[in-house]
Every structure is written in C-alpha cells, then in structure tokens.
Amino acid sequence: MASKRSRLLFDVLNNYGLSQTETDVIGELKEEKVWLVQNKKTGQRYVLKRLNEEKTNFPILLHSRLYETGFHVPKIFHTKTNQYYVHRKNSYYYLMDYVSLSETRPSFQQRIEGLARFHADSLFTEWIGTGSPSFPEPKEVLRAHRQKVAQLQELAKTAANRTALSHIMKQMTRLADQSYALLEKSNLAGFCLEAAERKAICHGDYNSNNLLLAANNNVVMIDFDRAYYGLPLDDFRFLLISLTKNPKNNVIKRLQPLFELYFSICLTYAPYKSVYLADAMFPHVFYNEAVSLEKPERAASNPSSLDLLTRLAEQETKKFAFLSDLLKSEGSRT
Numbered sequence: 119m120a121s122k123r124s125r126l127l128f129d130v131l132n133n134y135g136l137s138q139t140e141t142d143v144i145g146e147l148k149e150e151k152v153w154l155v156q157n158k159k160t161g162q163r164y165v166l167k168r169l170n171e172e173k174t175n176f177p178i179l180l181h182s183r184l185y186e187t188g189f190h191v192p193k194i195f196h197t198k199t200n201q202y203y204v205h206r207k208n209s210y211y212y213l214m215d216y217v218s219l220s221e222t223r224p225s226f227q228q229r230i231e232g233l234a235r236f237h238a239d240s241l242f243t244e245w246i247g248t249g250s251p252s253f254p255e256p257k258e259v260l261r262a263h264r265q266k267v268a269q270l271q272e273l274a275k276t277a278a279n280r281t282a283l284s285h286i287m288k289q290m291t292r293l294a295d296q297s298y299a300l301l302e303k304s305n306l307a308g309f310c311l312e313a314a315e316r317k318a319i320c321h322g323d324y325n326s327n328n329l330l331l332a333a334n335n336n337v338v339m340i341d342f343d344r345a346y347y348g349l350p351l352d353d354f355r356f357l358l359i360s361l362t363k364n365p366k367n368n369v370i371k372r373l374q375p376l377f378e379l380y381f382s383i384c385l386t387y388a389p390y391k392s393v394y395l396a397d398a399m400f401p402h403v404f405y406n407e408a409v410s411l412e413k414p415e416r417a418a419s420n421p422s423s424l425d426l427l428t429r430l431a432e433q434e435t436k437k438f439a440f441l442s443d444l445l446k447s448e449g450s451r452t
Contacts, residue, residue, distance in 0.1 A: 127143055127153060127211075128141070128143075130166065130204045130211040131166065131213070133197045133199070134195055134196075134197055134198070134213050135198055136155070136157065136164075139158075140157060140158050140159055141155060141156070142155070142156050142158055143155055143166075144156050147165070150168070151167065151168050152166070153167075155213075163215075163216035164195075164215065164216055165213070165214050165216050166211060167211070167214070168210070169203075169210040169211075169212070169343060170209060171205075175203060175210050175247065176345065177343050177344075178194075178210055178212045179246045179247055180240070180342050181194055181212075182194050183240075183242060183246060184240065184339075187239060189235070189236070189239050189339070190336050190339060191338060191340065192215045192340060193215040194213070194214045195212075195213045217330050217332050217338050217340070219330060219332060219333060220332060220335065222331060223326065223331060224326075224330070224331045224337055226372060227379060228329070228331070228337050229324075229329055229360075229361075230376050230380055231337070231379055232329045232337055233321070233324055233354070233380065234379060234380045234382075235383055236324075237318070237384045237386070238385070238386060240319040241319075241386065242317060245347075251347040253318075254348065255310060259306060260298070260302060260306070263301055263397070266294065266400065266405060267291070267294045267295055267297075267298050269405070269409060270287065270401075270408065271291050273287055274291050282428070283424060283427070286427055286428060287408070289431060289435070290401045290404050290408070290434060293399065293400070293434060294400055294405070296438075300396035300445070301393065301396035303396075304390075304393045304396050305390060305392065306393050308389075308390065309387070309390035309393045312387070312389075312390065313350060313387075318347065318349065318350050319345060319346070320345060320348045320353045321339070321342065321344070321345055322342075322343075322345045322346055323341060323343065323344040323356075324353050324356055324360075325360060328341045350384075350387060351393065354380065354394055354397075355398070358376060358398055358402065359402050361373075361376060362403055362433065362437065363403045363406075365426070365429040365433050369433050369437050369440075370440050373398075373437060373440055373441065377395075377444065392445060392448060395441050395444060395445045395448065396445070399438050399441045401430075401434035401437075401438070403434065404430045404431055404434045407430055408427065
C-alpha cells in the first residue's frame with residue numbers, strides 16, 4: 119500500500135500532467151523536502167521540491183521570474199492550470215528540471231561571476247509576491263557591525279594578559295574597530311537607498327552547493343529558499359567568508375578577482391565599492407571562529423585552537439592591508 123507521502127507526491131505530479139503509471143519517484147535528495155522523479159517512458163528526470171508555507175511562495179516566484187528572464191536556473195514547469203506550484207497541506211510543491219552535472223565543480227571565479235550576475239539580473243521593476251518589504255537603514259547596519267566589534271572586545275578581555283591569544287584578540291579588535299570607522303565614513307546611506315529603490319534581492323544561502331556546473335558547461339544557480347529583499351552586501355560578505363575561510367588559500371589571489379569581477383559585472387553598486395571594502399575589512403572569518411569557542415581563554419592552552427586562530431589572524435591582517443590599499447586607490451580615482 120502506498121504511503122500517505124507517496125500518494126501526496128503523485129497527486130502533486132498529476133497536477134503537472136505526470137500520472138502515477140508513467141512516473142517514478144526514484145530518490146529522496148533531501149528528507150521530506152526534495153525528490154528525484156523520472157518519466158518511465160522518456161527517461162526524463164525532474165526535481166520535485168517542497169517548501170514550507172511559512173516561508174511563503176517568494177522563492178518559487180523568484181525562481182520563475184529568473185527563468186523567464188533567461189537567467190541560468192533549472193527550468194521550472196507550469197501545472198495544468200498554468201501555475202508554478204501546487205499548494206497542499208501547508209506546503210508549496212514545485213517541479214523543475216534535473217541538472218546533469220559536469221565532472222568538475224564551478225571555480226571560485228565562476229562563483230563570483232554567478233553572484234554578480236544574480237545581483238544585476240534580479241532587479242525587477244515590480245515587487246515579487248505581496249507587499250513591499252522594508253530595507254535596513256544605515257543605522258541598523260552600523261549597529262549590527264558595532265555589536266560584532268563589541269563582541270570581539272569582550273573576547274579580548276577574557277584572554278589572559280600578555281599571552282599570544284591576548285595579543286591576537288587585541289589585534290583583531292583594532293582591525294574591527296577601523297573597519298567600523300571606515301564603514302561609518304562611507305556612503306552607506308546612499309547604498310541602502312539604492313538597494314531599496316532598485317528592490318534588491320539577496321540569495322541568502324550562496325554556498326558552493328548552490329551553484330552548479332552543468333554537463334553542457336552552463337553555470338546554474340539553485341535553491342532560493344532563503345532569498346529575501348535586502349542589501350546585496352549580505353551575499354557578498356557570505357561569499358567573501360567562503361572564499362577566504364581556509365587559511366591555506368592565498369587570500370590576495372581570491373580577494374583581487376572578487377572585487378574586480380563582481381563590480382565589472384554588477385555595475386549598479388560600483389559607486390558604493392567603498393562600502394563593500396569597509397565591510398570586508400572586518401575580520402569576519404576570525405570573528406566567526408572566535409565566537410564559536412565556548413570559552414575563548416581555553417584556546418590559549420589548546421595548541422590546535424591557538425594555531426588556527428593565529429593563522430586566521432595572519433590571514434585577516436594580510437586581507438586588511440590589501441583592502442586598505444585598494445580603498446586608498448579607489449579614493450584617489452574619485
């Protein structure tokens with residue numbers, strides 16, 4: 119006897135013109151959330167995805183708008199009633215093409231280009247969904263930044279004086295403080311206003327698993343479950359952290375193309391490059407690692423933790439110096 123879940127899935131698929139006799143659910147890619155579906159006759163594969171009602175249908179509508187404009191996302195299918203989704207039992211279900219993958223993953227340059235194109239191509243004239251959301255004000259952005267600085271200051275106080283950890287914490291706190299001062303001086307107000315007026319959208323989860331290199335060499339973006347209207351700086355910061363979190367990587371070789379490629383494609387925010395630079399100068403990777411420690415003072419007696427924090431601090435210092443020079447060169451051009 120078929121389970122309630124499988125009966126529900128086939129009911130959903132029937133809305134797309136795929137009957138149970140000609141369709142198989144051949145795998146569950148994410149438990150209770152994503153399924154791999156195959157047409158028995160043609161062999162064509164699809165991905166069926168479930169989205170909780172509480173998240174609204176915004177991710178599906180965004181996906182469909184991107185597809186309609188030619189942005190590289192998986193093809194999303196209409197139901198027999200010309201809808202992009204089926205609403206069942208407090209959930210939205212939608213069907214899209216299965217992407218056959220290349221043997222290689224996207225390069226970090228392709229990840230940069232992908233985000234820049236998304237930020238450039240997702241500026242729609244009309245709001246998606248119902249209502250017009252509010253965008254962060256400059257004071258809110260600064261407050262969040264200042265709270266991070268304060269957290270580092272508190273962590274520095276907990277480290278025993280005149281220890282290697284104490285020195286590192288104080289050094290990172292100084293960088294964080296300088297980053298805040300530069301952000302405060304930047305045209306943050308203009309950037310926030312620009313993003314709000316252009317109805318900017320953030321992907322919200324731009325990790326390496328959400329950009330695919332297809333077998334036909336197209337770079338395809340997926341998973342808009344956490345997308346929202348907001349400052350594109352949020353996505354940029356997320357990508358910066360992802361590209362620089364491994365201390366084995368050459369941070370400069372990743373930062374240079376990050377800023378060059380992103381702003382050569384996403385020209386809309388090029389006038390606010392100083393905002394991005396000021397935010398990037400904050401020791402984000404070090405901060406994330408430091409606050410994840412239950413009791414930072416224990417790192418002083420834990421060689422592996424202290425070694426990691428030391429290497430991250432060295433990387434953050436190199437990053438700050440490079441971005442500081444880049445910010446100065448930007449200032450001399452204006």
